[in-house]
Amino acid sequence: MYRFIDFNDEKADTFLLLELSDLAKTLAKSALYETEFRVHSYLSTRDRKVFVSHFWNHRPEGIKKSGMKSDVYLRAFGNRSFTDFQAVDAFRDIMVTFPVPRFAGQLLMLAEDLRVEELCKKERPGMGNEFGVRRKMYTEYFNSQLIVNLEKNFFADALFNLVYLFLNSGSPVLTTPSFNQEIDESIPFIRSEIEDLYDANSTKDAADICLRVMERAAPVLKSDMINEYFHLPGREQNFSDDPSFLDLLRKDPLQNDDMAEEKAGGDEHVQEEEMKTWHRETDRPGKSFMQFELDQGTKTDIAGGSEREGEEGDQALAVVQGRSKQTDKKDYSRLELTSPDESEALEGKSKYGRANKNARPVFLKARKPDKEAMAVYGKLEKDVRFYHKKLKNIIERIMEKKETDPRTHLQMGRLGKNLLSFFTDEHPKLFYKKSYPGKEIDASFILLVDCSASMIDKMEETKRGVILFHETLKSVAVPHEVIGFWENANEAAADDQPNYFFQAIPFSKSLQQLSGPEIMELDAMEDNRDGYAIRIAAERLLDRTEKQKFLIVFSDGEPAAYDYDNGIVDTHEAVMEVRKKGIEVFNIFLSNSGLEFEQRRVFENIYGNRSIIAPYVDELPDVLFPLLKKLLRQSINL
Known part of the structure; x- marks a missing residue:
C-alpha cells in the first residue's frame, strides 16, 4: 500500500555510507571506526563512530557528497588529531555557570571546528575543496537563519548566527543588523574578542577566548538558544576503550600504611623495575627485592628512580652478551595499545560481518510431503x-545447435574442399574442424x-x-x-x-x-x-x-x-x-x-x-x- 505521508522515512544511501565509512577508517587509522547519519555531526571515541549530519540531505548530489566528506574530515582526522578533549571537559564544567549554557557550548564547538578545519587543510591540502563547499553552504544557511531568528526575537540564536558570519564572511565589511539597544552596544566588544580565535593554537586557547566572549554576551542575553546548530557531545563520548600505557600502572593504595623499622644499609641490589613495595613478610631488607606482593607491603627508605639505560657490557643470564645503544624511543606513555576487538577485526576474524557476530545458523530439513x-x-x-x-525447449535448442553446427572458414584445422576463396579473397579461410558434442550446463543455483x-x-x-x-x-x-x-x-x-x-x-x-x-x-x-x-x-x-x-x-x-x-x-x-x-x-x-x-x-x-x-x-x-x-x-x- 502506498503511504500518503512518510514520517522520518530517510533511506540510507549504502554506497555513499560505505564510502564515508572507508574514509573514516583511513583517516582515523582504525578498522573499527564506522560512519552513521545523525542530526548533528560529532565524534564518539567511546563508540568508535563518526556521525555525519543530516544537514547535507536533500541538496544537489555534488554538494551533499562534499559536505558529508567534510564532516568525516573534521571528526575522523581533525578532532582525533588536534582536539584536546580534556580542555573541552574543563570548559563544560565552567559553561554550566552561565545563564546561557547552550550558547556557550555551541560557541566552543564552532570555534573548535574552524580551528581544526584550518589544521586539516594545512596537513592535507586536498581537503580544501570540500571545506570550501562546507563554508559556502553554512554561510548561506546562517544568513537566512539570522533573518528568521531576528523576526522571531530569538536573540541568542541570531547572535550565534552573526558570530558565524563574523568569522566566515568573505567581506571585511559586514552589515550588522539591529537586535536591541543592549545587544547592539555589546556587539563591537564581542566581535573584537571573537577575532582572537584566528590566533588560537590549541583547544584550550579557543576555550579561553570563548569564555571571554561569554563574559560579554551572557549579561545581555535574556534567554538561551532555541536551536542547536553544533553539537557538544557528552563527556562520556570522549572516553575511549583502548587502554594506554598509563592505564596499566597501578593507582589504588596499599591495604596498610606503615614503614619498616630497620634502615637500609645502601648495599642492597635493587631491580631495575617499578615495584615500589616492600613486604612485611620479610623481616629485614635483604640483598634482593625480587619477591613482591602488590596487595600489601611496608614502605622503606630505599630510594627508587635510579634507573639507567642499558650498556653493551650488560649480560643476560651471564651467558648471552647483549648489544645495545642509546635510542630516543623511550616514552611509551602516549602509546595506545591495540585492543583485542581491534586486533580481531584487523585479522579478519569477523567471518560474517560485525553486525552478525552473535548470529548462529540452525539448519532444518523438510519433512516428507503429505497428499495435501x-x-x-x-x-x-x-x-x-x-x-x-518453453525455457526447456529454448535451452535444448541452444545445446543441440552447439552440437551440430559445423565450424568452417577457420584459420587452421583440416583443409576444406572449396578452395575458390584462395584466389578471390585477400585473407582466405580454407580450413574446417569436425563438430563436437555439446556440453552440459556447468552451473549451480x-x-x-x-x-x-x-x-x-x-x-x-x-x-x-x-x-x-x-x-x-x-x-x-x-x-x-x-x-x-x-x-x-x-x-x-x-x-x-x-x-x-x-x-x-x-x-x-x-x-x-x-x-x-x-x-x-x-x-x-x-x-x-x-x-x-x-x-x-x-x-x-x-x-x-x-x-x-x-x-x-x-x-x-x-x-x-x-x-x-x-x-x-x-x-x-x-x-x-x-x-x-x-x-x-x-x-x-x-x-x-x-x-x-x-x-x-x-x-x-x-x-x-x-x-x-x-x-x-x-x-x-x-x-x-x-x-x-x-x-x-x-x-x-x-
Whole structure:
C-alpha cells in the first residue's frame, strides 16, 4: 500500500555510507571506526563512530557528497588529531555557570571546528575543496537563519548566527543588523574578542577566548538558544576503550600504611623495575627485592628512580652478551595499545560481518510431503508449466545447435574442399574442424527465500516463482537448492541470535523426479537478517565444483532483525563480498501494492543493477522468465 505521508522515512544511501565509512577508517587509522547519519555531526571515541549530519540531505548530489566528506574530515582526522578533549571537559564544567549554557557550548564547538578545519587543510591540502563547499553552504544557511531568528526575537540564536558570519564572511565589511539597544552596544566588544580565535593554537586557547566572549554576551542575553546548530557531545563520548600505557600502572593504595623499622644499609641490589613495595613478610631488607606482593607491603627508605639505560657490557643470564645503544624511543606513555576487538577485526576474524557476530545458523530439513502438499504443488506447477517447458525447449535448442553446427572458414584445422576463396579473397579461410558434442550446463543455483512475517501475503506467489526455477533447472539437470531463512525474534538476545535455514530442496535431491512438493513447507515466520543469510548461502555454493554459481534472493523488504539497525549496509557489504568470490547475486523484489520510489532506491543501493523488480507479485513468472533464460544461456559453455 502506498503511504500518503512518510514520517522520518530517510533511506540510507549504502554506497555513499560505505564510502564515508572507508574514509573514516583511513583517516582515523582504525578498522573499527564506522560512519552513521545523525542530526548533528560529532565524534564518539567511546563508540568508535563518526556521525555525519543530516544537514547535507536533500541538496544537489555534488554538494551533499562534499559536505558529508567534510564532516568525516573534521571528526575522523581533525578532532582525533588536534582536539584536546580534556580542555573541552574543563570548559563544560565552567559553561554550566552561565545563564546561557547552550550558547556557550555551541560557541566552543564552532570555534573548535574552524580551528581544526584550518589544521586539516594545512596537513592535507586536498581537503580544501570540500571545506570550501562546507563554508559556502553554512554561510548561506546562517544568513537566512539570522533573518528568521531576528523576526522571531530569538536573540541568542541570531547572535550565534552573526558570530558565524563574523568569522566566515568573505567581506571585511559586514552589515550588522539591529537586535536591541543592549545587544547592539555589546556587539563591537564581542566581535573584537571573537577575532582572537584566528590566533588560537590549541583547544584550550579557543576555550579561553570563548569564555571571554561569554563574559560579554551572557549579561545581555535574556534567554538561551532555541536551536542547536553544533553539537557538544557528552563527556562520556570522549572516553575511549583502548587502554594506554598509563592505564596499566597501578593507582589504588596499599591495604596498610606503615614503614619498616630497620634502615637500609645502601648495599642492597635493587631491580631495575617499578615495584615500589616492600613486604612485611620479610623481616629485614635483604640483598634482593625480587619477591613482591602488590596487595600489601611496608614502605622503606630505599630510594627508587635510579634507573639507567642499558650498556653493551650488560649480560643476560651471564651467558648471552647483549648489544645495545642509546635510542630516543623511550616514552611509551602516549602509546595506545591495540585492543583485542581491534586486533580481531584487523585479522579478519569477523567471518560474517560485525553486525552478525552473535548470529548462529540452525539448519532444518523438510519433512516428507503429505497428499495435501502434493496436490497444492501440482496445481501451482500447472500454473507455471508453460514457462518452464518453453525455457526447456529454448535451452535444448541452444545445446543441440552447439552440437551440430559445423565450424568452417577457420584459420587452421583440416583443409576444406572449396578452395575458390584462395584466389578471390585477400585473407582466405580454407580450413574446417569436425563438430563436437555439446556440453552440459556447468552451473549451480541457490534460491534464498525471505520467510519474514511481512511475506505472509506474498508467500503463495513466491512459491510459484520458486517452482518455476525448480522445475526448469531440474529439467535441464542443473543442481540447485531452495532455502528459506528467518530469525526467531522470541529467541534472539544480545549474545545469541539463532537464524534458521530451512532446506526445502537440498542439492542432493534437486534433480530427483519427485522432488518439489517440499517447497510448500515454506511459510512466513519472523525477522530477516539478509546479510548473514547471503554469507551462509555463499559458503554452500563455494563448496560446489560447478564453474558458474548463482544466488537468487527472493525478498519483499529491508532487512530487520535483533540489533540489526545497520542491516542495509551489512547486506550490501555481504553482496559485494560474495560477488568478489565469483558468485552472481540477484534480488527478486516482491510487492502486492506497487512499488514506491524509496523502496526501489533501497534495493538498487543494496544489489546495484541486479535487483529485479516485480511491482505486483502476480507478475512474478513474467519477470522470472527472461532472467532464468539469460542465466541458463550464460551457463552453456560456448
